Amino acid sequence: xxxxxxxxxxxxxxxxxxxxxxxxxxxxxxxxxxxxxxxxxxxxxxxxxxxxxxxxxxxxxxxxxxxxxxxxxxxxxxxxxxxxxxxxxxxxxxxxxxxxxxxxxxxxxxxxxxxxxxxxxxxxxxxxxxxxxxxxxxxxxxxxxxxxxxxxxxxxxxxxxxxxxxxxxxxxxxxxxxxxxxxxxxxxxxxxxxxxxxxxxxxxxxxxxxxxxxxxxxxxxxxxxxxxxxxxxxxxxxxxxxxxxxxxxxxxxxxxxxxxxxxxxxxxxxxxxxxxxxxxxxxxx
Numbered sequence: 001x002x003x004x005x006x007x008x009x010x011x012x013x014x015x016x017x018x019x020x021x022x023x024x025x026x027x028x029x030x031x032x033x034x035x036x037x038x039x040x041x042x043x044x045x046x047x048x049x050x051x052x053x054x055x056x057x058x059x060x061x062x063x064x065x066x067x068x069x070x071x072x073x074x075x076x077x078x079x080x081x082x083x084x085x086x087x088x089x090x091x092x093x094x095x096x097x098x099x100x101x102x103x104x105x106x107x108x109x110x111x112x113x114x115x116x117x118x119x120x121x122x123x124x125x126x127x128x129x130x131x132x133x134x135x136x137x138x139x140x141x142x143x144x145x146x147x148x149x150x151x152x153x154x155x156x157x158x159x160x161x162x163x164x165x166x167x168x169x170x171x172x173x174x175x176x177x178x179x180x181x182x183x184x185x186x187x188x189x190x191x192x193x194x195x196x197x198x199x200x201x202x203x204x205x206x207x208x209x210x211x212x213x214x215x216x217x218x219x220x221x222x223x224x225x226x227x228x229x230x231x232x233x234x235x236x237x238x239x240x241x242x243x244x245x246x247x248x249x250x251x252x253x254x255x256x257x258x259x260x261x262x263x264x265x266x267x268x269x270x271x272x273x274x275x276x277x278x279x280x281x282x283x284x285x
Contacts, residue, residue: 007050008126009123012122012123013039013042013119013143015119016119017036017043019116020032020035020036021039023109024036027108029153030170030172030173031109031149031156031157031172032109034093034173034176034177035113035146035152035153038086038142038146038176041079041083042142042145045079046142048079052074052075055068069231070195070230072231073194073231074191074195076190077192079141080141080184080188083141083142083145083180083184084181087184090173090174090176091174091177093170094170098167098171101166103166104166106158106160106161107157109153109157110153110157110161113157114154117151117154120143120147123143123146141187145183149176149180155172156168156169156171190232194230194232197228198229199227200229201227201235201264201265203227203235203265208227208237208239208264211259211264212256219241219242219243219244220242221241221242222241223240224238225240226238233267234267234268235266235267236267237270238272239269239270240271240272240273253273256271257271
């Protein structure tokens with residue numbers, strides 16, 4: 001995705017946020033205000049995604065030897081936490097609205113929600129093909145929440161228009177919040193997994209070890225294996241391999257790395273090679 005695409009989606013989102021917020025306050029619609037609140041976080045999330053996308057392209061330096069890939073993960077975690085905090089506000093406000101429902105102008109609310117649905121659908125189409133990037137995934141999640149919110153507001157407006165059941169507006173706000181909670185949980189979980197040096201790709205360590213034994217000759221021991229990710233797209237393997245006295249030449253080691261990358265999708269592999277009959281070791285990267 002180019003900066004131009006992101007800026008276009010961001011500009012439309014900002015414009016609609018003001019329309020929705022003012023409309024929700026004026027027509028006293030909790031569902032509309034809830035959706036506008038998600039839209040505000042959506043705007044901040046897109047600003048962050050745009051900045052982080054540029055930051056992540058910086059080359060490694062003496063202080064950041066792995067580069068700035070983790071900035072994407074922090075962006076995803078921050079956006080997920082923002083949505084989580086907003087859900088508390090939605091549920092508390094919905095409780096008060098359910099106890100004291102107020103008359104609403106359903107036609108005006110419906111018109112605003114339909115405009116929002118088109119704006120959010122445009123953003124989803126633009127972002128979806130880049131959703132494997134956890135930074136973009138965070139922004140996509142926020143737009144998805146807004147889209148669900150628009151659908152909820154449209155549904156509640158139609159029900160109110162034909163039944164005058166004004167409490168449905170508060171129920172729509174709760175429904176939007178619940179729908180947002182599910183993907184938000186997994187975004188936060190995946191971000192924390194990476195920050196805790198976990199294995200985001202769920203690669204089976206035993207399978208990797210078995211593959212090394214089966215594919216390469218003269219290996220007596222595989223130990224101290226570590227698999228972690230700088231981001232969901234960049235998974236790293238570090239392992240110590242002991243041979244039974246055979247010397248592994250550089251071309252053989254390169255072949256081992258190529259095979260492991262092809263089989264499991266690692267982006268970088270670090271192998272520390274030991275020979276049983278020698279006290280010295282060689283680190284190959």
